[in-house]
Amino acid sequence: MLSEYLNEAIKQAKYEILVDDNSVYAEIPACPGVYANAKSFEECRTLLIEVLEEWLFLRLRKNLQIPTIS
Secondary structure, eight states: HHHHHHHHHHHOOOOEEOOOOOOEEEEOTTTOOEEEEEHHHHHHHHHHHHHHHHHHHHHHTOOOOOOOOO
């Protein structure tokens, strides 16, 4: 169940290449505060997953609402 949530959230990630330094920026709009920035797409995606996991665990620990991911 947790892995399904993570997988579905990652599918909703929005990526863009930043003009200033050609790095990759990604965010998950449904999960406020979940974003990452790295030199490559792969590194950015890996960081985004880590941030999402930490964000989710923190919200669960504090009994905060978890956004529905369709």
